[in-house]
Amino acid sequence: MMASITISNDKQRIRRPLCLWIWLLPVVSCQVIPEVTPFLEDVRLHRGQRYQLTCSASQGSPPLTFQWLKDRVALRDTSQLTIRRLDVFSSMLVIEAVREEYAGNYTCVVSNSAGEDTYTTQLHVLVPPRWIREPYDVSGVVGQSVTLECNVGGFPIPTVSWTRTQGFTSDEKTTVLRKHWRVTEYGDLITRNLEKDDRGFYTCEAFNGVGEGVRKTIRLEVQVPPAIQPIPSVVTVTREESIRLMCNVTGDRPLIVSWKKDGISLGSSSHRVQISELSTVGGVLLELSLEESTRTDSGVYTCIATNNYGERSIRTVVNVQEPPGPPENLNAINVWSRTIRVTWSPSYSGRSPVIRYILQYWKEDVERNVS
Numbered sequence: 383m384m385a386s387i388t389i390s391n392d393k394q395r396i397r398r399p400l401c402l403w404i405w406l407l408p409v410v411s412c413q414v415i416p417e418v419t420p421f422l423e424d425v426r427l428h429r430g431q432r433y434q435l436t437c438s439a440s441q442g443s444p445p446l447t448f449q450w451l452k453d454r455v456a457l458r459d460t461s462q463l464t465i466r467r468l469d470v471f472s473s474m475l476v477i478e479a480v481r482e483e484y485a486g487n488y489t490c491v492v493s494n495s496a497g498e499d500t501y502t503t504q505l506h507v508l509v510p511p512r513w514i515r516e517p518y519d520v521s522g523v524v525g526q527s528v529t530l531e532c533n534v535g536g537f538p539i540p541t542v543s544w545t546r547t548q549g550f551t552s553d554e555k556t557t558v559l560r561k562h563w564r565v566t567e568y569g570d571l572i573t574r575n576l577e578k579d580d581r582g583f584y585t586c587e588a589f590n591g592v593g594e595g596v597r598k599t600i601r602l603e604v605q606v607p608p609a610i611q612p613i614p615s616v617v618t619v620t621r622e623e624s625i626r627l628m629c630n631v632t633g634d635r636p637l638i639v640s641w642k643k644d645g646i647s648l649g650s651s652s653h654r655v656q657i658s659e660l661s662t663v664g665g666v667l668l669e670l671s672l673e674e675s676t677r678t679d680s681g682v683y684t685c686i687a688t689n690n691y692g693e694r695s696i697r698t699v700v701n702v703q704e705p706p707g708p709p710e711n712l713n714a715i716n717v718w719s720r721t722i723r724v725t726w727s728p729s730y731s732g733r734s735p736v737i738r739y740i741l742q743y744w745k746e747d748v749e750r751n752v753s
C-alpha cells in the first residue's frame with residue numbers, strides 16, 4: 383500500500399511517496415497521510431459579505447479530523463461563524479457577514495493517526511476610511527511644535543492629503559504646504575516651528591478606493607507671545623540732554639507694555655517724563671522721553687510687555703554724564719620744607735571715570751600748577 387509524506391513550506395508543497403508501516407499485532411496496517419486540496423486563494427471582501435471556505439482531503443485514511451484555525455488559533459462554531467462537517471472528506475467554514483476583525487489567515491488542518499496536512503488562505507476585509515480620532519481645532523504658540531492629527535483607519539490603508547487656506551477670511555484652498563510643515567507616515571501634519579502666517583483652516587482628506595472617503599476641516603490658531611525689538615544695552619547722554627527710549631513690541635492683543643526704572647513703574651509722574659503709546663501693524667510702540675536729564679535719571683530702565691501668551695522684557699542702562707564734583711576733605715599733612723602730603727576724597731564722578739586731578743598751589747605771588 384502507498385502513503386505519502388508532505389514536505390511543505392509557505393507556497394510550495396512537495397509530496398513524496400512513502401509507505402508507512404504501522405505494526406500492530408496481529409495485523410499489519412498501512413495508513414495514508416491526508417492531503418488537502420488547495421482551495422480559495424486570498425480574497426478581498428467588503429464588510430457584510432459572505433465568506434465561505436470548503437476544505438477537502440484528496441486522500442487520507444479515515445477517520446479524518448478537520449480543524450480550522452485563524453491566525454494559528456483554533457476556531458469554534460459561533461453564531462456568526464459556522465463550521466460544518468460535510469462528509470468524511472470535507473469540512474466547511476462560513477462567515478455570514480465579514481467584519482474587520484475577521485481579516486486574517488485561515489488554515490484548515492486535516493489529520494489522521496498517520497499525520498496531517500494544512501492549507502492556509504488569507505482574508506482581507508475592505509473597510510472604507512473612518513476616523514480613529516476625528517481631527518480637532520488646534521492652537522499653538524509661535525516657534526513651538528504643533529501636530530494636526532488625521533488619524534484614519536481602513537483597509538487598504540487610506541492615503542491622506544492636506545489642504546489649507548491662508549488665514550480665516552479666504553476660502554481659497556491650497557495644497558502647497560509651507561516648507562516647515564511635513565506629513566508623517568500616519569497622515570499627521572506637523573511642524574517644529576509654528577509661524578504666525580500658518581493660521582487658517584486645514585482640511586484633511588483620506589481615501590482608499592473603498593467607499594466615500596472622509597474629510598474634515600479644522601481651525602489652526604496661532605498665538606503670538608510678545609517680542610521686543612532689541613535696543614542698545616547702554617544709553618549715554620550728557621546732563622540736560624533729553625533721553626528717548628523706544629520699546630517696539632509685536633504680539634497678539636491685548637498687549638500691555640510699560641516702562642520701569644530701577645524696578646519702579648514710570649508713569650507721567652513728572653512733567654519731564656512722557657510716555658506715548660502708538661499702535662502699530664503687529665503690536666505697540668511705547669516711547670519714553672525724559673526732558674532735561676538730571677543725575678537721578680541714571681539707572682536701569684526696563685520695558686515689560688505682556689499678553690495672554692507670555693511676558694518679555696528688555697533692559698538698558700542709562701548714564702547721565704556730567705562734570706565730576708570738586709574733591710572733598712582736602713587736607714595737607716606732613717608739611718616739610720621741601721615736601722608736602724595732600725589728601726582728599728573723590729566726590730561724585732559724574733558717571734564717567736575721573737581721568738585726572740589737577741592740584742594747584744600758590745607760593746607768595748607766584749602761581750604754579752602740578753598735575
Ligand SMILES: *[C@@H]1O[C@H](CO)[C@@H](O)[C@H](O)[C@H]1NC(C)=O
Nearest residue numbers: 392453454485486487488504
Ligand atoms: C497572514 O499571512 C501573511 C502572509 O504569510 C502575512 O504577511 C500576514 O502578516 C499574516 N496575517 C496575520 C494576521 O497573521
Ligand SMILES: *[C@@H]1O[C@H](CO)[C@@H](O)[C@H](O)[C@H]1NC(C)=O
Nearest residue numbers: 611628630631632662664667
Ligand atoms: C518695530 O519692529 C518691527 C519688526 O518687529 C519693524 O518692522 C518696525 O519697523 C519697527 N518699528 C520701529 C518704529 O522701529
